[in-house]
Amino acid sequence: MRCCTLLKVARPFCLAMRFIDALFYMGASLMQDRDLNQYRPSLSNTSRHLPCGHKLCDVHSVCKGSKDPCPYAVQYSSANTSSSGYVFEDKLHLTSNGKHAEQNSVQASIILGCGRKQTGEYLRGAGPDGVLGLGPGNISVPSLLAKAGLIQNSFSICFEENESGRIIFGDQGHVTQHSTPFLPIDGKFNAYIVGVESFCVGSLCLKETRFQALIDSGSSFTFLPNEVYQKVVIEFDKQVNATSIVLQNSWEYCYNASSQELISIPPLNLAFSRNQTYLIQNPIFIDPASQEQEYTIFCLPVSPSDDDYAAIGPQTSL
Ligand SMILES: *[C@@H]1O[C@H](CO)[C@@H](O)[C@H](O)[C@H]1NC(C)=O
Ligand SMILES: *[C@@H]1O[C@H](CO)[C@@H](O)[C@H](O)[C@H]1NC(C)=O
Ligand SMILES: *[C@@H]1O[C@H](CO)[C@@H](O)[C@H](O)[C@H]1NC(C)=O
Ligand SMILES: *[C@@H]1O[C@H](CO)[C@@H](O)[C@H](O)[C@H]1NC(C)=O
Ligand SMILES: *[C@@H]1O[C@H](CO)[C@@H](O)[C@H](O)[C@H]1NC(C)=O
Ligand SMILES: *[C@@H]1O[C@H](CO)[C@@H](O)[C@H](O)[C@H]1NC(C)=O
Numbered sequence: 001m002r003c004c005t006l007l008k009v010a011r012p013f014c015l016a017m018r019f020i021d022a023l024f025y026m027g028a029s030l031m032q033d034r035d036l037n038q039y040r041p042s043l044s045n046t047s048r049h050l051p052c053g054h055k056l057c058d059v060h061s062v063c064k065g066s067k068d069p070c071p072y073a074v075q076y077s078s079a080n081t082s083s084s085g086y087v088f089e090d091k092l093h094l095t096s097n098g099k100h101a102e103q104n105s106v107q108a109s110i111i112l113g114c115g116r117k118q119t120g121e122y123l124r125g126a127g128p129d130g131v132l133g134l135g136p137g138n139i140s141v142p143s144l145l146a147k148a149g150l151i152q153n154s155f156s157i158c159f160e161e162n163e164s165g166r167i168i169f170g171d172q173g174h175v176t177q178h179s180t181p182f183l184p185i186d187g188k189f190n191a192y193i194v195g196v197e198s199f200c201v202g203s204l205c206l207k208e209t210r211f212q213a214l215i216d217s218g219s220s221f222t223f224l225p226n227e228v229y230q231k232v233v234i235e236f237d238k239q240v241n242a243t244s245i246v247l248q249n250s251w252e253y254c255y256n257a258s259s260q261e262l263i264s265i266p267p268l269n270l271a272f273s274r275n276q277t278y279l280i281q282n283p284i285f286i287d288p289a290s291q292e293q294e295y296t297i298f299c300l301p302v303s304p305s306d307d308d309y310a311a312i313g314p315q316t317s318l
């Protein structure tokens with residue numbers, strides 16, 4: 001997903017619901033004989049309400065009886081963005097990503113939330129309705145598939161520029177890929193949190209830039225704890241050799257470079273424990289409108305945050 005305007009994105013903007021589209025795009029590309037539209041439990045003869053008494057119904061305190069349908073309510077950090085409704089169990093048809101797709105098709109029971117009431121970004125096109133879990137918790141699709149012994153507990157998700165994309169459950173990544181462990185919060189693995197040892201700008205790894213980061217598909221761009229942010233932007237500004245400009249409704253550090261000059265953008269890396277590093281592939285955001293001009297307007301798409309952890313969004317990190 002790429003944005004087409006140079007706008008500052010509000011605090012974490014949840015695209016979790018977007019995963020539902022992505023899943024069906026995947027289905028559509030692998031199972032062309034089926035017309036996979038938006039999921040409706042009433043049109044599926046394998047759907048059933050998850051009962052309140054089920055161990056994965058974590059809100060049973062609001063249920064009257066154990067056979068009642070399990071409700072859910074999710075509140076995102078984007079202002080006023082929420083989805084609530086009922087939890088359903090259904091069978092997902094999955095085909096192998098490999099060559100012998102036909103022989104390897106399987107059915108798996110998964111759980112998803114069908115929205116009845118959506119607010120905020122949902123109503124502004126962020127997603128149709130409902131939620132599909134991709135987190136580390138027991139109720140998420142990758143966790144359920146792994147528990148059923150179908151895959152390793154991992155997945156990848158990729159979007160094309162045209163907003164279509166696919167999720168590959170069980171994707172183990174490339175052999176050369178680096179890794180770093182997820183960290184628990186209060187002893188629980190509820191979110192994808194990693195520990196960054198330092199933020200590196202060019203060849204300089206900045207001192208005292210250790211922080212925890214939430215790998216957050218819901219934040220379009222990246223937010224850094226204020227103190228880390230200040231160190232990073234000052235060093236970036238020092239190393240980039242383009243004219244600094246101030247733009248309304250944009251990030252704080254933006255530049256205007258004439259197309260004739262070679263712009264040197266310092267590479268940005270995250271250093272993790274055990275010498276693992278991660279190169280940020282798209283460290284700058286280029287205003288697409290400026291590319292047709294004689295100059296290029298670009299920004300460092302990073303914002304300060306009052307939180308003591310960072311939120312790393314897919315647009316800058318992947
Ligand atoms: C569900 O519907 C499909 C297609 O209409 C049919 O082939 C299948 O037998 C049905 N399954 C059950 C459990 O009723
Ligand atoms: C969120 O909702 C409250 C109450 O309805 C409203 O006052 C506020 O302006 C809303 N905020 C945004 C960012 O939409
Ligand atoms: C998830 O499932 C495991 C094994 O079934 C269980 O030990 C653990 O307590 C569950 N975690 C949560 C948060 O429910
Ligand atoms: C989006 O782009 C991908 C890759 O370029 C292509 O395979 C796919 O068909 C496109 N999807 C749509 C809906 O245009
Ligand atoms: C930026 O650096 C490049 C390479 O060192 C140089 O060619 C270019 O003229 C510089 N541009 C500015 C605006 O300093
Ligand atoms: C960028 O610089 C060019 C000249 O090099 C100028 O024409 C243009 O207005 C500048 N754009 C902004 C947004 O400052």
Ligand SMILES: *[C@@H]1O[C@H](CO)[C@@H](O)[C@H](O)[C@H]1NC(C)=O
Binds near residue numbers: 274275
């Ligand atoms: C990390 O890299 C440095 C320098 O390359 C090396 O001295 C050190 O032993 C490495 N540490 C680990 C844990 O691999």
